[in-house]
Amino acid sequence: xxxxxxxxxxxYFSVNTWTADDTTPRSFTGFGHQPDLxxxxxxxxxxxxxxxxxxxxxxxxxxxTPTTAAEDTKSHGEVTAFGSDGxxxxxxxxxxxxxLYFNDLDPFGASVGGEYVCWSWKASGSTASNSSGDMTSTVxxxxxxxxxxxxxxxxxxxGNTVGHGLNSAPEFILTKAxxxxxxxxxxxxxxxxxxxxxxxxxxxxxxxxRIDTANMLNDTAPTSSLVTLGGATYSNHSSNPMIMYAWHSxxxxxxxxxxTGNGNADGTFVYTGFRPAWVxxxxxxxxxxxxxxxxKRDTYNEMNxxxxxxxxxxxxxxxxxxxxxxxxxQRGTTSDVNNSGDTFFYTAFAEAPFVNSNGVxxxxx
Numbered sequence: 001x002x003x004x005x006x007x008x009x010x011x012y013f014s015v016n017t018w019t020a021d022d023t024t025p026r027s028f029t030g031f032g033h034q035p036d037l038x039x040x041x042x043x044x045x046x047x048x049x050x051x052x053x054x055x056x057x058x059x060x061x062x063x064x065t066p067t068t069a070a071e072d073t074k075s076h077g078e079v080t081a082f083g084s085d086g087x088x089x090x091x092x093x094x095x096x097x098x099x100l101y102f103n104d105l106d107p108f109g110a111s112v113g114g115e116y117v118c119w120s121w122k123a124s125g126s127t128a129s130n131s132s133g134d135m136t137s138t139v140x141x142x143x144x145x146x147x148x149x150x151x152x153x154x155x156x157x158x159g160n161t162v163g164h165g166l167n168s169a170p171e172f173i174l175t176k177a178x179x180x181x182x183x184x185x186x187x188x189x190x191x192x193x194x195x196x197x198x199x200x201x202x203x204x205x206x207x208x209x210r211i212d213t214a215n216m217l218n219d220t221a222p223t224s225s226l227v228t229l230g231g232a233t234y235s236n237h238s239s240n241p242m243i244m245y246a247w248h249s250x251x252x253x254x255x256x257x258x259x260t261g262n263g264n265a266d267g268t269f270v271y272t273g274f275r276p277a278w279v280x281x282x283x284x285x286x287x288x289x290x291x292x293x294x295x296k297r298d299t300y301n302e303m304n305x306x307x308x309x310x311x312x313x314x315x316x317x318x319x320x321x322x323x324x325x326x327x328x329x330q331r332g333t334t335s336d337v338n339n340s341g342d343t344f345f346y347t348a349f350a351e352a353p354f355v356n357s358n359g360v361x362x363x364x365x
Contacts, residue, residue: 006253009350012145015296020114029086035120044112070181132163141165156238158231170246171256177237186234191258191345209286252353263340267330277351288336
């Protein structure tokens with residue numbers, strides 16, 4: 001499958017940081033694209049969850065990744081505009097939450113500062129109906145960047161399919177039943193097992209080991225047009241609105257893969273083919289968090305500021321990593337990023353390609 005060369009990754013993905021000023025409405029710009037998926041975290045507060053908002057569900061619909069909580073609708077809205085270069089946050093005259101998630105200097109009265117990070121992806125900027133699968137879906141797909149947002153109503157039937165709108169099989173998938181406050185997030189990653197990754201579930205709201213079960217994908221690998229779902233509530237909840245975020249690797253821009261830890265501060269080098277802007281890593285073993293590093297919170301190596309998809313924790317400093325011109329290297333020895341002999345899967349997005357379409361190399365940090 002051939003793809004358009006992506007010389008400027010910020011046209012499709014970017015890491016955005018800002019300092020709160022306690023005002024709403026407020027616009028945030030400089031994203032480099034229309035952000036159809038936002039994953040935002042208050043960096044100083046351990047009381048505010050990493051939260052996902054997307055343009056398909058609407059800017060007032062919040063999903064917290066560390067919990068099983070159902071979709072939370074804010075009556076005063078959160079994001080009132082998904083603009084061509086950023087977002088506008090709603091007026092919070094009678095609601096705390098627009099400030100809390102985007103622009104609060106003093107959340108819950110704690111003196112933790114007002115630093116935020118937001119990871120954003122561009123889908124298509126619009127939606128289309130997709131009837132390729134057994135269940136009709138609403139899709140916002142960016143085939144150049146290998147990313148789609150998919151919504152549908154679950155039917156609880158194991159083996160039924162849903163169309164994802166991409167032209168290559170997804171390699172990293174997250175799902176959530178929007179009206180169910182007890183079901184975990186569903187997760188699939190091609191790096192969870194070299195031979196049959198579709199046999200394993202990885203749930204992003206926890207730190208558990210991979211689960212050998214057909215509940216997520218019915219032990220069926222995704223195809224270039226369809227995802228086959230299991231019958232679990234987190235993958236295909238009967239009569240429940242569902243959401244899916246799906247990515248696949250694009251040469252020079254994104255990579256889904258795995259590596260084996262060596263337990264050494266001179267950790268395993270992982271080749272991506274680009275200088276990363278963002279990396280998420282998870283061990284297939286139990287007790288390991290979903291570690292996230294990015295090139296905005298840390299601007300030089302070693303990089304120490306990690307956040308977690310499965311935790312409300314503030315910026316940490318115990319998982320050092322180097323971002324290099326063509327990949328990354330773990331500099332920590334902790335079990336959740338570099339335990340000797342363990343398998344770790346990752347997804348990475350580019351800050352710059354190793355070599356652009358004109359043959360010009362990018363530089364290491």
